Structure formats: structure tokens, C-alpha cells
Amino acid sequence: METGLYIVATPIGNLGDMTARAVEVLQQVDLIAAEDTRHSQRLLQHFSIDSRLIAYHDHSDARAQDRISRVLAGGGSVALISDAGTPLISDPGYRLVREMQSLGYPVHPIPGPCAAIAALSVSGLPTDRFRFEGFLPSRPGTRRNRLAQLAAENATLVFYEAPHRVLDTLAAMTETLGEQREAVLAREITKTFETVKRDTLSGLHRFVEADVNQQKGEIVLIVSGRPAVAAELDEATASLLRRLAQELPAKRAAALVAEHTGLRKKSLYEYLLTVKGD
Ligand code: SAM
DSSP, X not given: OOOEEEEEOBOSSOGGGOOHHHHHHHHHOSEEEESOHHHHHHHHHHTTOOOEEEEOOTTOOHHHHHHHXXXXXXXXXXXXXXXXXXXXXXXXXXXXXXXXXXXXXXXXXXXXXXXXXXXXXXXXXXXSSEEEEEEOOSSHHHHHHHHHHHTTOOSEEEEEEOGGGHHHHHHHHHHHHOTTSEEEEEESTTSTTOEEEEEEHHHHHHHHHHOGGGGSSOEEEEEOOOOHHXXXXXXXXXXXXXXXXXXXXXXXHHHHHHHHHOOOHHHHHHHHHHTTTO
């Protein structure tokens, strides 16, 4: 096979999603670098892959990287896999890819499953522009600040979340992004308890709160971006509208601003709903 580093995607739950090319490459490479060798052993055994296996993560000492570059220097091939899905997507590999490229070795993608893309494809939220945010910071204050920075983003937002934090994160999102924003919980994708639930942020929070089973397993959260009307609003008008809405009912505030700016009352009202928690 052609020399180089192969970045190989593996299933995110259902082994049937392993691609034929992933199996072929993993069987043929001289070395497989895996995030967790014990975890990957099961997958490799299932597909009768017995290529040599070493551990690699971005904080590995230089030895793992040296070993990989020696194989490539000798004209051989190495595959990188993570525990599940596409390596480098909230997973190790970034440093390795850059380093091998800078040493002049080719790096080939072997595409396949990725939880963010799978969730987005069934979310029912706009997919023309999206922003992958990976995991939010775990500390409540830092997480809130990050969400506040994202509040004005128009693109769909994609997050990975740990099950024990999902409820707190939905509460923080409701507060910072507004309770009416549409959002999706995509849980256990490709597995037995696969769940895809779309609702407003506050509705989704209630749904997860009411059922402990929804607080288990692997989770992607997707939140719609701030509606386009917000982009049309210049910051001064948006700020005036928000200020008025603190004194008046949202409908009245929207009507007043519509009267003076020519913007649509309905869009201004919808904007106010999305920023209710700002
Ligand atoms: N590299 C992986 C990928 O391509 O999706 C992601 C690795 S990241 C360490 C693990 C996170 O991905 C989980 O905490 C969860 O948020 C998400 N995830 C992975 N598998 C999933 C699944 N089957 N259903 C929902 N989310 C999943």
C-alpha cells in the first residue's frame, strides 16, 4: 500500500458502520496507533485485524511519534484510530498530523462515522452553516461565558456533552441563548436506545429532567443559531429593543421599534424570544 499516515474513522456504536476501506487499510498497515489500545483491540479482533498496535495521544511522549515517523521513513504505513468516530474530532491526532506533514510524509483520510455529522444530518435544523464547538468547558462560570460568546452566532451550533452534565448544560443554554431557541438532543446514535428529540431549549430541558434515561449514554446537543433578523439588526437597535422589552411587554416593544425602523414587528418579536435570557 502507498506509504503514509492514514486517519481512519471507526464506528460510533454500530459495528456495521465500519467501512470496507477502513478494514482493508487497518489490515494492511505496518502499525496502528490507537487512543486506547485495550478499547480498540475489541474492534480489531472483530474484523480479524492483527496489525501491530501502539498507544498514541497528543500528550504521548516523543517515543510514540518517533516510532510512527520511523515506519514512515522506511516507506511503511501507519493508521491512526480513536476510540470511536473520526480521529482529531474532539479526539487525539492534531499534533501527529501536523508533525508528519511537516516531515514531508503524506497523510490520507479514510472517512467514516462522526457523531457531530450524524446528529446534524437528522437534527432537522439548518445544515447550510454550522459551527462545531466540541465539549463546552466543565466549570459552570466558564461554560456560561462561552455560551454567552456564542449567543450572537447565526450558524447552527453543535456540541458534544457528557451525560452527567447534560441537564446543567441545557439549563445554562436556556438561560444564555433564550428558552425559545430550537435545539436537538441526539443520544446513542446508531445504538439500541438511539433518541433524536427536537424542541425548544426549555422543552428539551424539561424532557431530559423528566426521564433519567435521557441523562445516560453518549450525547450530541445541537442548537439553532440566532435567527437572521438579528443579523439585520444593528447593535444599537438590538440593544434599544432589548432595553424596551425590560420595561414593556415584548409585543409592545417590538411594535414600537418596528414603527420607527421599518423592520417587521413579527421578526423583532421572535428575536426578543430568542434572547430572553440575555
Ligand atoms: N471523534 C468522535 C467523533 O467523530 O464523533 C468523537 C469523540 S468525543 C471524545 C466523544 C463524544 O462524541 C461523546 O461524548 C458524545 O458527545 C459524542 N458521541 C460519540 N458517539 C456518539 C453516539 N453514538 N451518539 C451520540 N453522541 C456520540
